[in-house]
Amino acid sequence: MRSYALLAAWSFLAGVGIPLIGVLNSGMARALGNPFAATAALFLTALLAASALTLAIHGAPAVGSIATAPARSYLAGLLIGFYALSATVIIPRFGAGNFIAFILFAQLVTSALLDHFGLLGLPKRPIDAYRLVGMVLLIVGLIITQWSALRNDMGSG
Known part of the structure; x- marks a missing residue:
């Protein structure tokens, strides 16, 4: 039950962030002049944060291990990119x-x-x-x- 509650709370917090991504990133799009640059800035920020957390918690992964991931795993990056760009463009209008x-x-x-x-x-x-x-x-x-x-x-x- 404890892990269920923890995972539910974590999921809830992640869900809180979903609409905020588009709202916050649309401000970045206005500042940069286009939603594509804003989405690139979003992912640069995410890359830096994820890299810092990975190094702090797990250390550096073996470089060759990335090649062992299933090819379809890389689609996740495209999907989250599509989501972030969509939220950035659509939320201010819709x-x-x-x-x-x-x-x-x-x-x-x-x-x-x-x-x-x-x-x-x-x-x-x-x-x-x-x-x-x-x-x-x-x-x-x-x-x-x-x-x-x-x-x-x-x-x-």
């Missing part, structure tokens, strides 16, 4: 809540499929009735928030 609602919907569906079928080396965690009901309730909540946002946008235009 709002943090709207952006995160669609992100959350995509994450729910994708993670459920990854778990259910045990894709990409994950252990299979079939979608049972409880998980399905929980997902449906979350999706209904997302639909309601978007319905409200769409109604407000149409009323102001």
